[in-house]
Amino acid sequence: MIHREDIAAHIRSVEEDLEYWRTKRLEPRVIRLIRKGTIAFSDLIQASTVARSRMEELKSGGHLEDRVAALEIGLGKFIRGTEVATSIIGTLVLVEESRQEAGVYDEEAKLEHRRLSEGTIDRLSELEEMLTGNMLLLQALLIALTKKGLVTLEKVDEMLAATNPPRYENGARIVAKAWLDAEFRSRLVSDAKTTLRELGFALNRTPKLVVLEDTEFVRNIIVCTLCSCYPYELLGNPPWWYKHESYKQEIITSPTKKLEEMFKLTVPANVELRVYDSTSDIRYMVLPRRPERTEGMNEEMLAGLVTQESLIGVGDPLKAEIVQSK
């Protein structure tokens, strides 16, 4: 059983992501570039002084929750930076080559995950160090690439700045608009991608997007039991528990119980629960029901009621009174 506030489980989920991006994405590409002679280890070491001067400090003091939050933000930057590096070296290292290097076809080539201490605080400190180290390697790689004339530092910074992550607030605005505008809502539910493209969301990496409309008698819930499919391009990263095995398995086998235990949400017996397992090319977002006593609220106020959990179907939007009393 996990709880949303389970800090140890949260830390482990950050660790999994960090190690995934290090061992499957960044390091295999660095190794490939070195193998091909594009760069050498010594280039990376020589680039490290400049790389260090470009590093942002990770917040490491304060409460455990704050440190985990800072770690997650740092991890997001690391992931987006790795994507920038990938696009720069795209013509030098083919996807197939980096898959090969990451051990997709050959167990021997696989990079092992590191073993961390058992204690929560020790583990967190080690992760902070690992993230700082990974960021340093990433920056050193980017600088080594500029030294080879493959890209300019200005271009690198421009690319890094352009990677502001999408956030769940995108979804909140869309839901609020749908609550106010019936015509928009029906277009959104019948063809989400086309409708959202009109609003300026590119969705170039989302094959198909489906918006699931809740009714009085139907509640929709989203999961991905095979991996962690989620409308990233529209809503940013999912909450950490979304990728946790316990959520994946239990929301499929006993959704009513899981909603009650983990999300304190009691579903009336006459409401059908539809759990969508995003197993393939479709990404889902829930359009929750509009809360009562919200007549007269504008789009911005309504968007403020929509939570990240309500877009996944495991929570309700906030009550109007809570927001008004703030």
Add this chain to the structure above:
Amino acid sequence: MGRFVVSQRVRVKTENPGPNRRVPDYVRGRLGVVFRVHGAVPDYSHDHSEDWGPLYSVLFGSTRAPDSRSNEKVIVDIHESWLAEAPTLG
């Protein structure tokens, strides 16, 4: 759009030769009902590099867990090559 239509009963194959492995174990071999027909989804390249054919959302009843309720449904997206026709009831 494909062989199957909405409301049609289908059985998920237990295995499928070919590269498409994206069908969870818990529905393999089970009976379901076509809930939504998507046709071939374009721009699928980030999950797979070849066309896997028409895609369906298939609805399954409660998951046989001892404490599951009859109004708990699971909907899984499955490509046509994983589905077989199932006899209609009655």
